[in-house]
Amino acid sequence: MKTVTATQASRGFSDLLDAVEHGETVQVTRAGHVVAEIRPAVPSTGRALRAALTGLPRLDDALMSDIAAATSLLTADESDPWPVD
Template sequence: MRTLTATEASRSFASILDDAERGETVVITRGGRRIATIAPAQRSNGGEFLGLMESRETDDGFAADVAAAREAVVLDGPVWSED
């Protein structure tokens, strides 16, 4: 794990992203305090989630929880294109 100041990070952001892509974690500090961590993103295609949803191993309140979550979503924003 590498540590950089915020100033160093701002000057070499593309390089930090390259490092993260190669698996390295970079800690960013400001005034000697840790303020951020840039790390590789977890790779996933949602297969595990879909498997869970299809397993039907849910408790009695699950359907109500899903309905409440759907009601909480605001769909008034811009729609993403499907390309």
């Protein structure tokens, strides 16, 4: 893991992002203390969401009914606020 000062991170932010983009985790220090850790973003997937929701109770019928009622009130706004001349 790479460690840089806040000043170094500020002055070389593009290089820091390049390193993170290539999988490196970087700790940023200020006055000798770690204040941040920058790491690659974890891609979100449907599989990850399903795994996170596994074991949670299903929505009850009343809530499902409320969601259906609210959804039925939605209308598609087909007017274009910025028409092309």
